[in-house]
Amino acid sequence: MTLAQAEGEPAAGHTALYSLHGMWCTSCALAVEGVLQRAAGIESASVHYPTATVWVQGEPGATGFETLAARVARIGYRLGPLEAAFDAAERLEKESRYLSLRLMVAAVFGMWTMLASLLIYAGAVPAGRIELVMAWLSGGFALPVVLYAGVPFYRAGWRTLRAGRPGMDVLVSLGVLGAVAVSVWLLARGSAEVYFDTAVMLIALLLVGRLAETLCRQRGLKAFDALTLPQADVTLERDGERQTRPAEEAARGDTLLLAQGETLLLDATLTTPGWFDTATLSGESVPRYLQAGQKVYAGYRYLGAGEKSMRLIVDATPGERRMDRLREQMRLLQTRKGELTKLADRFAAWLSPVALLLALITLPVVWILGAGTEEAVVRALSVLVVACPCAVGLAVPLAALAGSGQAMQAGVAIRDPAAFELLSGVRAVAFDKTNTVTAGRHRVVHFAHREALPEGFAARLAAAASESEHPLTLGLLRWASETAHQDEKPSVAHREEVAGAGHRVSFADGQCWRLGRAAWLEEQGVALPESVEDADYAFASQVVLADDDGWLATFHLADPPVADARTSLAELARLGYVTALISGDRQGAVSWLGGEVGLPASACYAQRAPEAKARLLAGLPAPTLYVGDGVNDTLCLAAAGVGVAPMNASEAAREGAAAQLLAPGIGGVVRLLVIARRTRRVMIQNLAFSALYNTLALALVVAMAIPPLAAVLAMAASSLSVTLNAARLAWAEPPES
Numbered sequence: 001m002t003l004a005q006a007e008g009e010p011a012a013g014h015t016a017l018y019s020l021h022g023m024w025c026t027s028c029a030l031a032v033e034g035v036l037q038r039a040a041g042i043e044s045a046s047v048h049y050p051t052a053t054v055w056v057q058g059e060p061g062a063t064g065f066e067t068l069a070a071r072v073a074r075i076g077y078r079l080g081p082l083e084a085a086f087d088a089a090e091r092l093e094k095e096s097r098y099l100s101l102r103l104m105v106a107a108v109f110g111m112w113t114m115l116a117s118l119l120i121y122a123g124a125v126p127a128g129r130i131e132l133v134m135a136w137l138s139g140g141f142a143l144p145v146v147l148y149a150g151v152p153f154y155r156a157g158w159r160t161l162r163a164g165r166p167g168m169d170v171l172v173s174l175g176v177l178g179a180v181a182v183s184v185w186l187l188a189r190g191s192a193e194v195y196f197d198t199a200v201m202l203i204a205l206l207l208v209g210r211l212a213e214t215l216c217r218q219r220g221l222k223a224f225d226a227l228t229l230p231q232a233d234v235t236l237e238r239d240g241e242r243q244t245r246p247a248e249e250a251a252r253g254d255t256l257l258l259a260q261g262e263t264l265l266l267d268a269t270l271t272t273p274g275w276f277d278t279a280t281l282s283g284e285s286v287p288r289y290l291q292a293g294q295k296v297y298a299g300y301r302y303l304g305a306g307e308k309s310m311r312l313i314v315d316a317t318p319g320e321r322r323m324d325r326l327r328e329q330m331r332l333l334q335t336r337k338g339e340l341t342k343l344a345d346r347f348a349a350w351l352s353p354v355a356l357l358l359a360l361i362t363l364p365v366v367w368i369l370g371a372g373t374e375e376a377v378v379r380a381l382s383v384l385v386v387a388c389p390c391a392v393g394l395a396v397p398l399a400a401l402a403g404s405g406q407a408m409q410a411g412v413a414i415r416d417p418a419a420f421e422l423l424s425g426v427r428a429v430a431f432d433k434t435n436t437v438t439a440g441r442h443r444v445v446h447f448a449h450r451e452a453l454p455e456g457f458a459a460r461l462a463a464a465a466s467e468s469e470h471p472l473t474l475g476l477l478r479w480a481s482e483t484a485h486q487d488e489k490p491s492v493a494h495r496e497e498v499a500g501a502g503h504r505v506s507f508a509d510g511q512c513w514r515l516g517r518a519a520w521l522e523e524q525g526v527a528l529p530e531s532v533e534d535a536d537y538a539f540a541s542q543v544v545l546a547d548d549d550g551w552l553a554t555f556h557l558a559d560p561p562v563a564d565a566r567t568s569l570a571e572l573a574r575l576g577y578v579t580a581l582i583s584g585d586r587q588g589a590v591s592w593l594g595g596e597v598g599l600p601a602s603a604c605y606a607q608r609a610p611e612a613k614a615r616l617l618a619g620l621p622a623p624t625l626y627v628g629d630g631v632n633d634t635l636c637l638a639a640a641g642v643g644v645a646p647m648n649a650s651e652a653a654r655e656g657a658a659a660q661l662l663a664p665g666i667g668g669v670v671r672l673l674v675i676a677r678r679t680r681r682v683m684i685q686n687l688a689f690s691a692l693y694n695t696l697a698l699a700l701v702v703a704m705a706i707p708p709l710a711a712v713l714a715m716a717a718s719s720l721s722v723t724l725n726a727a728r729l730a731w732a733e734p735p736e737s
Contacts, residue, residue, distance in 0.1 A: 016063040018054045020047060021078040021091075024156035024169070024210075031163035032077055039071055052091075054079065076159040099211040106149040106207055110200035112141040117197035135192040139183060142196035150176050150203045152210075171355055175384045176202055182381050195381070234265055237311070247318055254314040260304040267297050267316035274310050275303040275501070297322045299631070304498075359383040403679030410671040411663040412644075419658035420683065422641040423676030428620035429572055429669065430636070432628035433583035433590060436646050437597060437666065438559040442475030445560075446537045449553035454511075456490065457553075458483035461545070463490050464505040464513050468497070472543050475557045476515075502543075513552075515545040526550055539592030558592065564665040565597040571670050578621055579603060582613050584632060614639040627661075627669060629653050644669060686725055 023029060029049040036045035036054070041062025046055045056063045069079040083091070116138035120131055150173075157173035160166050176199040183194035234247050237255040247265045250256070256268055273291045278300050287303055290296060298321045302310065318324065359380045367376040404414040414420075431437045454460070462480035465473045466489070491508035498504075502516015514521060518528055526546045540556035572579050580603045583590045587606040594604035605616055614635045617624055623641030626633070629649035634656040637643030645657035647664055654660055661668040 014060040014063050015055065015057045016065075016068075017082050018056075018065065018068065019080045019083040020052050020054050020072070021080055022076060022159075023047075023049060023052060024152050027160050027165070027169050028077070028156050031075065031160040031165040032072060034165040035071060035075060035163050036068065039068070053082070075163045076155070096211065099207060102149040102152070103204070103207040103211055106145045106200065106204040109141045109144045110204050113138050113145070113200045114197050116141065117194070120192055120194075131192040132187075132190065135183075135187060135194045138194060138196045139180075139187065142180070142200050145200050145203055146176060146180055149207060150199075153203065153206070166353055166356070171384060172202055172206060174356070174359075175199070175381070178381045178384055182377055185377070232265060235259075250314050250317050252314055252317065256312045256314050257309055258302045258312060259309045260302055262302055264296060264298050264300045264302065264312075266314050266318075267295065267321045268312035268314050270294050270296060271311045271313060277301040277303055299323055355383060402682065403675055406675045406678070407659070407672055408662075410668065410675060411661065412668045412672045412675075413660045413662055414658065419642045420676050420679045422623045423625070423673060424680030426577065426623050426625045426641060426673060426676070428578040428580065428622070428624045429673075430580040430582050430617055430620060430624060430626050430640070431666065432626075432630070432633050432636075433581060433585050433593060434559060435629040435648055436627050437561055437565050437581060437593060439562050439664070440471070440559060440648070441478070442471050442541065442557040442559050444475060444479040444555050445540055445558045446556035447479075447553065450551060453553070454547065456488075459489050460507070460511075460513070463492055463507070464515065466492075467495060468503065471559075472541055472557050473515075476543060476555060479555070511547060513545065513547050515543055518542060518544045518554075521546050521551075528554075539588040541589075558589065561593060561597050562665040564667040568666045568670050569597050569599060572673075575670075575673070577673070580605065580616075580620060582608055582616055582636070584608055584610075584613070610635045625669070625673070627666060644672070682725060682728070689725070 020029075020032060023032070029047040032054070033045055033047045036042055036047075036056060039045075039058075039062060041059040042056055043058045044056070047053070048055070054068075056068065061067065065079065065081070072079045116134045120134055120138070153169050153176065154173045157166070157169035161170055179195040179199040179202075183196050183199075186192075186194055232247060233244050234250055235257040236243050236245055236250060237257055242257065250266055256266060258264060270290055270292050273289065275287050275289050276296060278288050295315065296312065298316075316322070362383050363376050363380040366379050367373060403420045407414050434440055458480045462477055465477040465480065468474070468477075492505055493508045494504075494506040496504045498516070498520065501520035502514060505513045505515075507513070514524060514526070521544050522528060524546075526544075528544065528551050537556040540558040543555045543557065544551070545553045545555070569579055579599065581590060581594055581597075581599055582605045585606060590604050590606035591601060594601060605613075608616060610632045613633075617626055617636050617639050624639075625642045625644060626636045626640035627644045627646060628636055629646050631650060631652040634652050637645070637653060637656040642659065643653075643657040645653040645660045646666070647661050649657070649660065659672060
């Protein structure tokens, strides 16, 4: 895709997003995905298990809710409207409690099952009759584990089997139930060689993995919370009367009253001009003066315009606002899957039916070849147990976990270990500007003043700027504090701020200073010299200062790059990555910053809204990595293959990103990409080894008699080998800064 295409219209075909209830694992997601993809009129379908989101594309009639809900219900799942982040978090909270209870049952009762089995295997029981009693006790303690803790596996296995996409749960269910059935049969024949421990071990180990996965999914939903505006009341004017109503009760065309300092909860159109803080969606730190007729969006904060409140016309209500659309687009973008996860899914999907077929063939073949019925049944059970693709399931996550540890040592916290699947293949790296490539701390880059500055100028400026939180005033304060040294600050008698324009400061000695925008000072009758508009500093933000005698000084301030920006971007270019700077800030500031850090003008994009930034990002060579810090970056963080939040990022960006830098600057991005390349090599090694193990183990267990316990131990050994290979990555030295 080219940049031009990225800025164009979306692909043809009607799309829809729904929530899916009743999923237990990724096999469930694959089963539903397969059913939907086979439906008439559906061009493409994707089920994102972590957020329980279904995305479909196709003919409008085929993607309708009623049509798809009926099809999904046939295999035991429930389709619903796209649920709110709060509802999803509540659902996952219930799931985690549900899993914790089942795991507790598996641990408490399974412990006694394992102990009884161990005594039998070790020959520690003195008499055969007592050994048989121990075997019965082993089965008795295994019953709560099998009949309660293992139920979700059986349910998921049955549903995926009905969908024609049997996954790991089918093998686990058959392995567990088969081990119990064979054990009961052996007990009935008077044998103490039972396999209840096999069933208990499979259930307990897999429940631990599912609980950890659910807790990770629960944490990931916080990204959507960050894009959820508060449910609060708004002030409407209806029939000449002011009414306070919940935002949900507002309608298009209503007159909305917005007080100075209040955050807008609805999308609207201005009826009068005013100053707004638009950083939520634009990322621009400097307030914007918007004219009557311009659209403003939920999340903007009204700073004032000479009056304490203003009237607006409501354009969009909750559910239709721009912020709501951003949240929906985030869910859509997260329905994609990593390359290696797809490969592991395909292998597990292929392995399940093959193992079932081999088990069914093994039973009669071994019996026909002269082995007894007991041996034939036990060999068939061994085929099912040894085929459980636990090593396949661990191959990618364990390597990702080891890579996460390395990244942490290198100053990067990985929130989503699965991100390593894409990190190693990243081809393009894009950065936001403010608080990412820059420190977010404006500094004076040019200072012009009249010939004679008043005595104690810097100290007086520090006093004038000391109580303001505006980023430009804070820059002046830093400059004044560095220049004033030990000069005593004069006392301020009165301070008055004019929103978005500047402020007046009266000192105790009678002097009055005004500092702010040049246009505002001219409105106050201050004559400004031509040098105020210096073309060489057009990239910088300007603050003009005047006293009782007229113009006093002009400051040009810019947000400088972080210390390691130039070297990090040069290293990324050396490693072959395409780099870009994408910002909502004005063109002059973005172009200047690009020059400072060594980026060509063609790689610097300014004045981009969140949606435009995401489209532009889609035009870069995929997979992409995006580094951004604000709410306006959340869509890009979701649209990118991997999102990274800098150290001082907002909560919205942190929750939406797969990784966060733990040190100032962007050097951590380079270290992360180097670690990711190492991690991918280990992932591929693990995946290849686990696939080879399952293939050879199946062949071996079919060819010769291997008891189920040995099959379980072999399965554990394969998982251990994958773990040790991943540990080798964890023990390696992290890349230097």
